Amino acid sequence: MTAPDDGAGPAGAGHPLHLRTKLILVTLGLLTAICAALGVLSHLAMSSYLTGQLDAALELAAGRAGFPGDRPPGDDDDRPSGAVDPENAAGQRPGTLNAVFDDGQARTSALVQDDGSTRPLGPADLDLLAGLDPADAPEELTLSTGHYRVDAAGIPPVPGSDGAVLVTGLSTAERDSTLVSLAVTVAGLSLAGLALAGAAGTVIIRRSLRSLEELSAAATSVSRLPLSSGEVTIPVRVPPAAARPGTEVGTVGLALNGMIDHVASALQDRQASEMKVRRFVADASHELRTPLTSIRGYTELILMSEVVSPSARSALERVDSESRRMSSLVEDLLLLARLDEGQRGEASDVDLTELVIETTSDAQASAPGDTWTLALPDEPVVVRAVEAEVRQVLINLLSNAHKHTPPGTAVTTAVTVEEGLAAVTVTDTGPGIDPAFIDTIFTRFSRADTARSADAGSTGLGLAIVQALVEANGGTIRVSSEPGRTRFRVELPVSQPRHIPRREDS
Structure with a gap:
C-alpha cells in the first residue's frame, strides 16, 4: 500500500518527504526544542540557586576570617575590634582563600588546604585579587588553583595606611560539578525521551494515517x-x-x-x-x-x-x-x-512473410505508379493469428500508403523478429500526417483530409479496423510520421518454430 504523497518536500523536488515522515520530524523537532528550553531553564535556575548558596557561604567565610567594623556586643573574643587573621583555618572548608590588602598591597594571604593547613597565594593570584572593589558584588575569577567566587570587604586600616580590604573566595568546583551532572542528566533523559517519543509517535502516526493510505491506494487503483x-x-x-x-x-x-x-x-x-x-x-x-x-x-x-x-x-x-x-x-x-x-475465425500458424509478399504484389498491381519494396528475412516468420484478419491489416495499410500519398511515392514493407515479436513496418515517403491527427488516427470515423489527399473519399474506418484486428490477435500497432516519412509498425507474437511449406509465388 502506498503512502500519500504531499508534493514537494524539503528533500528536493525529486524525493519529496511523505506526510508521516514530515509529522514525525516536526514532532521530534518541537520536542527537541522543548527539551532544550527546559534544560537551559533548569541550568539557569540551578546555577542561580547554587550561586546564592555560594554567596551565603562566602559571607560566612569572610566573617570567620575577621570582623570588619565593630564586634557584636558581648562577644568574648579577645581579639581587638577590626582584627583580621587570614591564616586562621578554624571552621574554614578546604579551598577557601583569604587575603588582606593595604593600599593595594598584599599584607597577608592564605589558601586552606585539604588537610586544614594554609599556604600563601602566588603573586599572579594576588595581582588579580588586588583589583577588587569592596563596593562591587561578588564575582568569579580564574586563579592558578582553579575557579573561585570572590568578594571584597573593607576592614579597619592598620596605623599608617589609608584603608584595608579583606578578600575572601570559595572554589566553584562543587557548584560547577553539580551543574555538569545536571546537564548530563537532562541531556540523557531528553535523548531517551526523544527516542521513546519518536518510536511511539511513529506507531501512532502510522496508525492514524493508515486510513489516508487506504484512500490513496483506492484512488491509485481506480486511476489504473x-x-x-x-x-x-x-x-x-x-x-x-x-x-x-x-x-x-x-x-x-x-x-x-x-x-x-x-x-x-x-x-x-x-x-x-x-x-x-x-x-x-x-x-x-x-x-x-x-x-x-x-x-x-x-x-x-x-x-x-x-x-x-x-x-x-x-x-x-x-x-x-x-x-x-x-x-x-x-x-x-x-x-x-x-x-x-x-x-472471429480460428487462429492458426500464419507465414507472415508470405502474406506480405502476396498483399504487396496485389498493391503493386493496383498502383503501378508507386515504387514498392520488400525487406524480408531469409527464414519464414510464423505468427499465431487468424490469417484473414492479418491479411486485412496488411491490405488496409498498403492501401492507405497508396491512397493518401501522391503518385511515385516509395513504399517499403519490412518484416523483422525482435524478442519474440514479429514486426511488420509499412513506410512511405509521402507528405506525412498532421501531428494534430496522430492521437486520433485509429479512432472510428476519424479523418484528416486536410493532411492528406481527400480524393480517395476515406470513410475513416480503415485504421480503426486495423487496430481492432491487430489487438484481437494479441498485437499492437504504432505510427510515427514526419514530412517525407510515415511508418506504421505492427507487432504480433511469434508462434513456436515449426516447418510450414511455402507456396511458390505465382
Whole structure:
C-alpha cells in the first residue's frame, strides 16, 4: 500500500518527504526544542540557586576570617575590634582563600588546604585579587588553583595606611560539578525521551494515517483501470474502516466512494448506450446489404442490356460507383460489429512473410505508379493469428500508403523478429500526417483530409479496423510520421518454430 504523497518536500523536488515522515520530524523537532528550553531553564535556575548558596557561604567565610567594623556586643573574643587573621583555618572548608590588602598591597594571604593547613597565594593570584572593589558584588575569577567566587570587604586600616580590604573566595568546583551532572542528566533523559517519543509517535502516526493510505491506494487503483471503452466495472472501494463519518479522513473516504459509484454508474450508462449504437449499426448494416446488392445488380443489368443516353449512362455509372462505396462501408461496419461481439475465425500458424509478399504484389498491381519494396528475412516468420484478419491489416495499410500519398511515392514493407515479436513496418515517403491527427488516427470515423489527399473519399474506418484486428490477435500497432516519412509498425507474437511449406509465388 502506498503512502500519500504531499508534493514537494524539503528533500528536493525529486524525493519529496511523505506526510508521516514530515509529522514525525516536526514532532521530534518541537520536542527537541522543548527539551532544550527546559534544560537551559533548569541550568539557569540551578546555577542561580547554587550561586546564592555560594554567596551565603562566602559571607560566612569572610566573617570567620575577621570582623570588619565593630564586634557584636558581648562577644568574648579577645581579639581587638577590626582584627583580621587570614591564616586562621578554624571552621574554614578546604579551598577557601583569604587575603588582606593595604593600599593595594598584599599584607597577608592564605589558601586552606585539604588537610586544614594554609599556604600563601602566588603573586599572579594576588595581582588579580588586588583589583577588587569592596563596593562591587561578588564575582568569579580564574586563579592558578582553579575557579573561585570572590568578594571584597573593607576592614579597619592598620596605623599608617589609608584603608584595608579583606578578600575572601570559595572554589566553584562543587557548584560547577553539580551543574555538569545536571546537564548530563537532562541531556540523557531528553535523548531517551526523544527516542521513546519518536518510536511511539511513529506507531501512532502510522496508525492514524493508515486510513489516508487506504484512500490513496483506492484512488491509485481506480486511476489504473482501463475506463476509456468497453464494459467497465470498478470493484475498488475505500474500506469501511476508512470511510466513517465524523473524521476528516472518513468524510473524504465517503466522498471518494460516492464519486466512484457515480463514475461506475455513468460508465455503465455509457456502455449501454454504446451497445445500443453498435447493435443499431450492425442491424442497419445487415439490412442495407440486400438493397445495396439489388441496386448494384439492377444498375449493371441496365448498363449491359439497355440502350441509354450518354447522360443516363453517366448517372447509372455514378449510382453503381456510389453503391459499391456504400457496400464497402457496410462491410467495414459489419466487420467492426463482429469484432465487438467477438465473432472471429480460428487462429492458426500464419507465414507472415508470405502474406506480405502476396498483399504487396496485389498493391503493386493496383498502383503501378508507386515504387514498392520488400525487406524480408531469409527464414519464414510464423505468427499465431487468424490469417484473414492479418491479411486485412496488411491490405488496409498498403492501401492507405497508396491512397493518401501522391503518385511515385516509395513504399517499403519490412518484416523483422525482435524478442519474440514479429514486426511488420509499412513506410512511405509521402507528405506525412498532421501531428494534430496522430492521437486520433485509429479512432472510428476519424479523418484528416486536410493532411492528406481527400480524393480517395476515406470513410475513416480503415485504421480503426486495423487496430481492432491487430489487438484481437494479441498485437499492437504504432505510427510515427514526419514530412517525407510515415511508418506504421505492427507487432504480433511469434508462434513456436515449426516447418510450414511455402507456396511458390505465382
